[in-house]
Amino acid sequence: MADTEVCSVVSDFIDFLNASPTAFHAVDEAKKRLQKVGYEQVVEREDWKLEAGKRYFLTRNHSTIVAFAIVGAHTDSPCLKLKPVSEVKRAGYLEVGVQTYGGGLWHTWFDRDLTVAGRAMIREEKGGSVSYSHRLVRIEEPIMRVPTLASHLDRGVNDGFKVNTQSHLLPVLATSVKVELNKEFAENGLAEKTTNKSRHHAFLLQV
Structure with missing residues (x-):
């Protein structure tokens, strides 16, 4: 990290500390910063209508703040x-x-x-009954x-x-x-x- 970047990070952190003499002030300052970069506030006791790609935060008792982002991913690949x-x-x-x-x-x-590699369905016969189960398969070589x-x-x-x-x-x-x-x-x-x-x-x- 360049010296100018380090100075910017340190300066920003000092500004945050100066604005946060108590936990209540720290939450309020964090709330302002989150809203500034696009986070939306939700109320903990209400039903949430969240959307993928958006970011949210909630507060509790004005002394706790939780921020999160909704992201989606899939596990498949070609x-x-x-x-x-x-x-x-x-x-x-x-x-x-x-x-x-x-x-x-x-x-x-x-x-x-x-x-x-993948998932295989295994057919098993026990005591005259037939059952099926899925097992993960991976051949190393x-x-x-x-x-x-x-x-x-x-x-x-x-x-x-x-x-x-x-x-x-x-x-x-x-x-x-x-x-x-x-x-x-x-x-x-x-x-x-x-x-x-x-x-x-x-x-x-x-x-």
Whole structure:
């Protein structure tokens, strides 16, 4: 912070102290300062009609002041979401059907290590009854990739590339050969259990 800024802050603080010989004066001074920068006063015992983006304050017994701002945020971000039926097999590869969510820069998703995270619905059978529960899922290591053609094999690479979200953004999970060689997932019965009911690759569910 520059010296002039420090002096301004210190001077402003001293002015506040000089105007606040008691708690009542301090609240009154704070109230004036808040109103000066756009805060609106609300009465604690009345119903509030608050609006997002606005700022408010309330006082109690002239010796307490509470200031707050109404802000909103969302937790979502652009991503590729697994489709309800994500199992895709094509040209000897196990691909995962996805749909775009949000306004992402989809060309940046190519040739990157991708993983899976989100919320899964788990079906459980106990004593003849069936129950469902939601669990958070997060696979730490990368397991998929959305590949692109090598630049020296793509004659139009410098002419611009328009992403077809339906056909281009299909992450590759594994080759069919790798799945066949990986006998462990079949030996534990997972493949048999999920073949008829699952809408996703058994290999993905095992991971």
